[in-house]
Amino acid sequence: SKGNHAHFMRKEIFEQPLVVAQTLQSYVRAFEGEVAIPAADFDLAGVERVTMVACGTSYYAGMVGKYWIERFARVPVDIDVASEFRYRDPILEDGGLALFISQSGETADTLAALRHAREQGQKIAVVVNVPTSSMAREADLLLPTRAGPEIGVASTKAFTCQLAVLAALAVNLARAKGRITPEEEREIVAHLAEAPEALAHALDHDEDIAAMAHLIVPARDVLYLGRGPDYPMALEGALKLKEISYIHAEGYAAGEMKHGPIALIDDQVPVIVLAPSGPLFEKTVSNMQEVRARGGQIVLISDAAGIAEAGEGAIATIEMPHVHPLIAPLVYAVPVQLLAYHVAVLKGTDVDQPRNLAKSVTVE
């Protein structure tokens, strides 16, 4: 049941602190400061390359995962949307690790890609939310998310749980390959352990987001900008908005704006900027200023320090807790989910059952 929530999507957004904590519990020994993915007889040290495949929101989780795996484990990661993967005849070396990410575990394109990878001699790892699904059954290395059943068609809690698993996998791979010290691992685990509480703080801003959502309702187009691991979050924000509110939206790498899309900017275009404090903040803000100088209507999502530094002139700001850049993608999922949700509610669309979409896409 939806409990006291108007929609399953809202309920599932609000479950995130709990289900991310639940998921992390299976992968992190917080007290020892270690990750421990359930892969006892799996040779992680031998992994030289990871090939990731997924669709939609699960693909964006993979993009964040690529960033973490390359950063911590220094293992190169290829990533494709599943419908493209087989048809480019990918070069897959014997014994490579192919990683599939899926909420349902039944998405036809992803499942076909999995079978293709197996035929090419790949070891199959699966991050999946439905433990009885086809993908779960066909995995050599099963990495479950513990989000519980997700009813809303737009994926929310499964996504943040996928991020939690991918972060743990990145750290475990890094340790197996001797690329991080126990001290570094302890530090990363401590940051991961802060994620549920940070998600709860992000949810405290629900009413602020509801109050500014009317600014987005009249828009024909909306852009989302981010850098580094927050670039996939911009893509995810745009996907959430288009699928439930039917407003056209695009996510861009903030630095890519000036190579074309900036031509779209005028005073009718809201531009949602995801800019947590951290090493990429200044660069993102300078891209934001380029947009503002052309009349773009900025909505800045940042922490208090970021808003104090760069919030002037924005039509709205959404304050997030200050978090380590590692967990920022998890936390910044919340405001983009809530923004899409409130815009859709104001527009009166069917939030849980958007037109033309199905929860599990079982055709290729």
Ligand code: F6R
């Ligand atoms: C977006 C959404 C879809 C799914 C995609 C993959 O909100 O839900 O983009 O993420 O269809 O589905 P799974 O993860 O079940 O393979």
